[in-house]
Amino acid sequence: MNNRIEADVVVVGGGPAGIAASIAAARQGVRTVLIERYGFVGGMSTAAMVYPWMTFHTNSGEQVIKGIAQEIVDRLQERGGSPGHLRDTVGFVHTLTPYHPEIYQVVAADMLREAGVKLLLHSIVDEAVVREGVIEAVHVTNKSGRTEVCAKVFVDTSGDADVAYLSGAETLHGRAQDHQVQPMTMKFRMRGVNLDKVKQYMMNYPEDFYKKTPFAELPGLPLTGVSGFYSHWKKANLPINRDQVLFFTGPAEDEVLINCTRVQGLDATSAEDLTFAEQEGRRQVLMVAEFLQRDVPGFERASISAVAPQIGIRESRRIVGHYSLTKEDVIEGRKHSDVIARSGYPIDIHDPSGKGVTAAFISGDGAYDIPLRCLLSHNVPNLLAAGRCISTSHEALATTRLTPSCMATGQAAGTVAALAVLTEVEPVHVPIARLQEELRKAHAAI
Structure with missing residues (x-):
């Protein structure tokens, strides 16, 4: 020693x-x-x-x-x-x-x-x-x-x-x-997101978002998180086993953190499983980013600004x-x-x-x-x-x-x-x- x-x-x-x-x-x-x-x-x-x-x-x-x-x-x-x-505009929690x-x-x-x-x-x-x-x-x-x-x-x-x-x-x-354990997620950020456009779409189509979204408060709140775009996700039919778009705003004004990838059935205490999870997570990041840019209002001019150094383990x-x-x-x-x-x-x-x-x-x-x-x-x-x-x-x-x-x-x-x-x-x-x-x-x- x-x-x-x-x-x-x-x-x-x-x-x-x-x-x-x-x-x-x-x-x-x-x-x-x-x-x-x-x-x-x-x-x-x-x-x-x-x-x-x-x-x-x-x-x-x-x-x-x-x-x-x-x-x-x-x-x-x-x-x-x-x-x-800040108030959680997803509506899942209070702040x-x-x-x-x-x-x-x-x-x-x-x-x-x-x-x-x-x-x-x-x-x-x-x-x-x-x-x-x-x-x-x-x-x-x-x-x-x-x-x-x-x-x-x-x-x-x-x-x-x-x-x-x-x-x-x-x-x-x-x-x-x-x-079995909860899935792992590779998180990433995108810049160039038009959050005003996102919020307006939410107000126009509330049925496409999480049922607890505080729509009555939304006009006076800074947008902090979004859960929904259900129809867009379903139509895209990505090979990712989830049912919605989830992202949170910040830290920059035009920036969001995307929580959409999902890597299931693997053990984070296994080196081989974790190796595969890291690669699969990064592959899904590119797939999700392309979907958002193509299909989701407000993301037309967005681009990836950062990808997490490691996959997130729940x-x-x-x-x-x-x-x-x-x-x-x-x-x-x-x-x-x-x-x-x-x-x-x-x-x-x-x-x-x-x-x-x-x-x-x-x-x-x-x-x-x-x-x-x-x-x-x-x-x-x-x-x-x-x-x-x-x-x-x-x-x-x-x-x-x-x-x-x-x-x-x-x-x-x-x-x-x-x-x-x-x-x-x-x-x-x-x-x-x-x-x-x-x-x-x-x-x-x-």
Whole structure:
């Protein structure tokens, strides 16, 4: 082993959950290392161009995700990198939050540095050192060779539960009956879109768009997202297994982010499947762009301005925790005594094999609780998860995977990891009242 790094908390995966976890841990005063495989942070928000962030609010407009996530939005607004929370003109949720990905990368890196986080980019964790069921270190491969990073607590924010898998922690994959996962999507941007023309077409033909589109409000709202053009998609008969056009506006005035490609039946934890998915996704990008330019009003002079560096992954592995969040927890808006985060995003399952999207909305006050037990590995005592790979059912994952929820679980995971180090106990033994007190002091909405 060429190098060795000693830390208290190691976070693996520099996406929104990992950023929040690292900042939260370091602000508690513990030595924190964040390991990220790309040369920049941001995870799916940057590497896969997942955009915009949805959602910080319930359907009635109550903000249920704050803390570090809102801090990031505030810092972006100060830098001109986000307009803040805007009305969702698709109508699926109350608000969405556009952001400029390049500015986000800088803002996040600044916040990590200010908190005192040691950041290792271009670094891949390929081994976990486990003794008597406890992780002692992870091995990292990068341009410097092999490095051993030792810590007391590890937080898996890899999205694919990579550290959990390497350490022997129990994991699940996809839905229970057949292990199938939600499809992957290669996202891309187009410039030169006439959004005034798009909006006018929506007003003229409301039947061609998502039923919850807020048409009565639309004349006075900036267009933030569009779901529909059903007749155009059906007529084009593209060999892509979906039933609509979906795009979101920004960050430039004539720019949109296209969410239309769909790659199904593949495993994002398989190198061969992921290789095929990347190629198929890019092939579909060209196909969809040509269709939009040819057939969709407002896209006549549009052209591709960017394609995501990697395909977007909705679902792969997740940990088995002390509790698995269920569909019923979400749609009934259930509350838990060990709540560490809340969310108002509905269940949103992109069919693993079919064309559609299955949605289920939250009753009651419009928010559900995410309990600490979902973040704790049930068989590796010093391992936590946050973001896409927390302990849930396939159905509940379809809401917890969204970026603001990932930020919230990340902040909680980083905080409990630090408290475990400071009090010299396993994370499961950190008093929930102490954890919740620290989260509230850090402005988390629990």
